[in-house]
Amino acid sequence: MVQRKGEGSRGEAPERARGLRERAKKVIEKLRELYPDARLELEFDNAFQLLIEAILAAQESDKKVNELRKELFKKYKGPEDFVRVPLDELERDISSINFYRRKAKLIKKCCEALIKEFGGEIPRSVEEMVKLPGVGRKTANMVLGGAFGLPAIIVDRHVLRVSQRIGFTKEKDPDKVEFELMDIVPKEHWTTFSFLLLNHGKNVCTAKNPRCEECPICELCESCKVRL
Numbered sequence: 001m002v003q004r005k006g007e008g009s010r011g012e013a014p015e016r017a018r019g020l021r022e023r024a025k026k027v028i029e030k031l032r033e034l035y036p037d038a039r040l041e042l043e044f045d046n047a048f049q050l051l052i053e054a055i056l057a058a059q060e061s062d063k064k065v066n067e068l069r070k071e072l073f074k075k076y077k078g079p080e081d082f083v084r085v086p087l088d089e090l091e092r093d094i095s096s097i098n099f100y101r102r103k104a105k106l107i108k109k110c111c112e113a114l115i116k117e118f119g120g121e122i123p124r125s126v127e128e129m130v131k132l133p134g135v136g137r138k139t140a141n142m143v144l145g146g147a148f149g150l151p152a153i154i155v156d157r158h159v160l161r162v163s164q165r166i167g168f169t170k171e172k173d174p175d176k177v178e179f180e181l182m183d184i185v186p187k188e189h190w191t192t193f194s195f196l197l198l199n200h201g202k203n204v205c206t207a208k209n210p211r212c213e214e215c216p217i218c219e220l221c222e223s224c225k226v227r228l
C-alpha cells in the first residue's frame with residue numbers, strides 16, 4: 001500500500017494518525033514528570049562498552065551486566081582485546097551471564113567485523129550497525145540513542161508491551177513496532193520516549209501486574225484497568 005502524506009504507516013485514516021500523534025505527545029509529557037532522569041539502566045563509559053553490554057544483556061538483567069562491567073572493561077579496552085583473547089578465556093570472564101558461551105562467540109565475531117568493516121569505530125547509523133554479528137535493530141538503536149544521543153526508537157520487551165497496551169500498535173514484531181512508533185512520535189523525542197516507556201514498563205506497567213490505579217497515563221491508555 002502506498003503511504004500518503006499525513007497517514008500512519010498502517011495506512012490509518014489521517015485523523016486516527018493525528019490522534020495517535022497527539023496522544024504520544026501527552027504520554028511523553030506525563031511520563032517526563034514521573035521519570036525526569038529516564039535513561040538506560042546499563043552503565044557505560046563509551047559506545048563500544050554499551051554495544052558489548054547490550055549483547056550481554058540479551059535475556060539477562062541489566063543489574064547482572066552492570067555488576068560484571070567494571071572488571072570486564074578493566075581487561076578489555078577495545079575490540080582488539082576481545083579478538084585477541086582465546087574463546088575459552090572470554091567465556092570464563094563472562095560466565096556469570098546467561099548464555100555466556102553463545103555470547104562470547106558473538107562478541108568475538110562482532111569485534112572482528114567492527115575492526116574489519118569500520119576500523120574499530122562504532123558506526124552511527126542503524127543500517128551500518130546491523131551489519132555487525134549479534135546486533136539487531138534494538139541493540140543498534142540502544143547504542144545510537146544511549147551513547148551518541150541520536151534519535152532512536154528502542155523497542156525492547158518493555159517498550160513493546162507498553163506501546164501495545166497504550167494502543168500505539170497492534171504489531172508484535174519489534175521492527176514493525178519501531179517503524180510505527182517512528183511515525184507517531186516526533187523524531188526529536190524518539191530516544192526520550194524509548195527511555196520513558198522502558199522505565200514505565202519496569203516500574204509501573206509491569207508484565208504481570210500493571211499498576212493502572214497509580215499510572216499517570218491511565219486516561220491516555222486503551223488498556224487502563226481502572227477505566228475499563
Ligand code: SF4
Pocket residue numbers: 162165166204205206210211212215216217218221222223224225
Ligand atoms: S494505564 Fe495500566 S496498562 Fe496503561 S500504561 Fe498505565 S499501567 Fe500500563
